[in-house]
Amino acid sequence: MSDPLPDDLRRAPKVLLHDHLDGGLRPQTIIELADSVGYEGLPAKDADALGTWFRESADSGSLPRYLETFDQTLAVMQTRDGLFRVASECAQDLAADGVVYAESRYAPEQHLVRGLTLEGVVEAVNAGLRDGEAKAAAAGHPIRVTALLTAMRHAANATEIARLAIRYRDEGVSGFDIAGAEAGFPPTRHLDAFEYLQRENFHFTIHAGEAFGLPSIWEAIQWCGADRLGHGVRIVDDITVDGSPFSEWLEGQTDDPEALTALELDRVRLGRLAAYVRDKRIPLEMCPSSNLQTSAAVSIAHHPITLLRRLRFRVTLNTDNRLMSATSMTREATLLCDEAGWTLEDLRWVTINAMKSAFIPFDERLALIDDVIKPGYAALGQAAPVA
Ligand SMILES: O=c1[nH]cnc2c1ncn2[C@@H]1O[C@H](CO)[C@@H](O)[C@H]1O
Ligand SMILES: [Zn+2]
Numbered sequence: 001m002s003d004p005l006p007d008d009l010r011r012a013p014k015v016l017l018h019d020h021l022d023g024g025l026r027p028q029t030i031i032e033l034a035d036s037v038g039y040e041g042l043p044a045k046d047a048d049a050l051g052t053w054f055r056e057s058a059d060s061g062s063l064p065r066y067l068e069t070f071d072q073t074l075a076v077m078q079t080r081d082g083l084f085r086v087a088s089e090c091a092q093d094l095a096a097d098g099v100v101y102a103e104s105r106y107a108p109e110q111h112l113v114r115g116l117t118l119e120g121v122v123e124a125v126n127a128g129l130r131d132g133e134a135k136a137a138a139a140g141h142p143i144r145v146t147a148l149l150t151a152m153r154h155a156a157n158a159t160e161i162a163r164l165a166i167r168y169r170d171e172g173v174s175g176f177d178i179a180g181a182e183a184g185f186p187p188t189r190h191l192d193a194f195e196y197l198q199r200e201n202f203h204f205t206i207h208a209g210e211a212f213g214l215p216s217i218w219e220a221i222q223w224c225g226a227d228r229l230g231h232g233v234r235i236v237d238d239i240t241v242d243g244s245p246f247s248e249w250l251e252g253q254t255d256d257p258e259a260l261t262a263l264e265l266d267r268v269r270l271g272r273l274a275a276y277v278r279d280k281r282i283p284l285e286m287c288p289s290s291n292l293q294t295s296a297a298v299s300i301a302h303h304p305i306t307l308l309r310r311l312r313f314r315v316t317l318n319t320d321n322r323l324m325s326a327t328s329m330t331r332e333a334t335l336l337c338d339e340a341g342w343t344l345e346d347l348r349w350v351t352i353n354a355m356k357s358a359f360i361p362f363d364e365r366l367a368l369i370d371d372v373i374k375p376g377y378a379a380l381g382q383a384a385p386v387a
Helices: 004-009 027-037 047-058 063-068 070-075 080-094 119-136 158-167 188-198 214-223 233-238 246-253 271-279 286-293 305-310 330-341 345-357 362-378
Strands: 012-018 100-104 146-152 173-179 206-208 228-231 238-240 268-270 283-287 315-316
Touching: 004 330, 012 080, 012 228, 012 246, 012 330, 027 047, 027 070, 027 080, 027 238, 047 063, 063 070, 063 080, 063 233, 063 246, 080 146, 100 173, 100 362, 119 146, 119 158, 158 173, 158 188, 158 345, 173 188, 173 345, 188 214, 206 238, 214 233, 214 271, 228 233, 233 238, 233 246, 233 271, 233 283, 233 362, 238 246, 268 271, 268 345, 283 305, 283 362, 305 315, 305 330, 305 345, 315 330, 315 345, 330 345, 345 362
Parallel strands: 012 100, 100 146, 146 173, 173 206, 206 228, 228 283, 283 315
Antiparallel strands: 238 268
């Protein structure tokens, strides 16, 4: 396929597996919700300035400092109305961006400050997602959004959150996740929760291989049994080029924006863990812009996603936190096309990868691939249908 046009990138059907509900609020909504609950701690009172504050503060170079910005969004997500509105707008914003299926994740335990119960939180978010889906469909952008419940890796209640996910598995919750600071909090701390979920035949993903390397990925897969990896970008630590570690090789390539697209693949070797991840088709939920902000990658051109895509790992493209990265799926796709040589064919491939890797039932995934994604891509480059 030829170079994509900007309009194609916006219209292309997209699938988003890794997007934090508390990392995707509209700045104006934060201001209005802060007003309505009497929260006075916002760092800016105007939507543009607040948006800039989030992006600049998240540009911290470290995951723990990046995560501090969530205090501000969580402050306004403590009531039923606040959660409902944020969830509804999330579904509508994703749909307007061309997303046709999304999994939105959040940690229910972070929304109890003003007296909601865990169940109350999940029900408010679910109701908001349903409202957003209905509004998006009415606006001509049908979308389906399911929720993933996240437990925080530094906390000790993962099994309680896992039980909550199972309680709502037939009511809009499709999976479970753990997130938060990675170094010092290995996923095996929460083994009980993962074993419980496996016994329940449920699905889960684990943030691993973002701020910490291979041991975290290895534990997530081989001890915890993760279905997917959140980020997983550090799997390249188990890849060599001409016998040198990938990262060392990459350091010598910073002046060459085409280094990853031009690299001959017969110079590349996978270690046992990387080979396992590829052989087992373990989905990698990759989030390029977020990784630049936390220093998990140096640039879009040199982001490992391009090599991993060429090596045919089960790569998916994601936003992580649209507010903190001032991004969208269209923007992530555009960056890869502009700076890393991606084409519409690459985007179609990651979209189908993502749909295959979703936590909804197989027949529903297949229907979205056959009835929405493939026809949507086939229609690109042609005039938009008259609404
Ligand atoms: O990229 C990330 N890595 C690890 N944790 C994250 C990331 N983005 C957000 N969160 C954490 O997940 C919680 C629930 O959504 C957020 O509150 C934030 O603390
Ligand atoms: Zn994340």
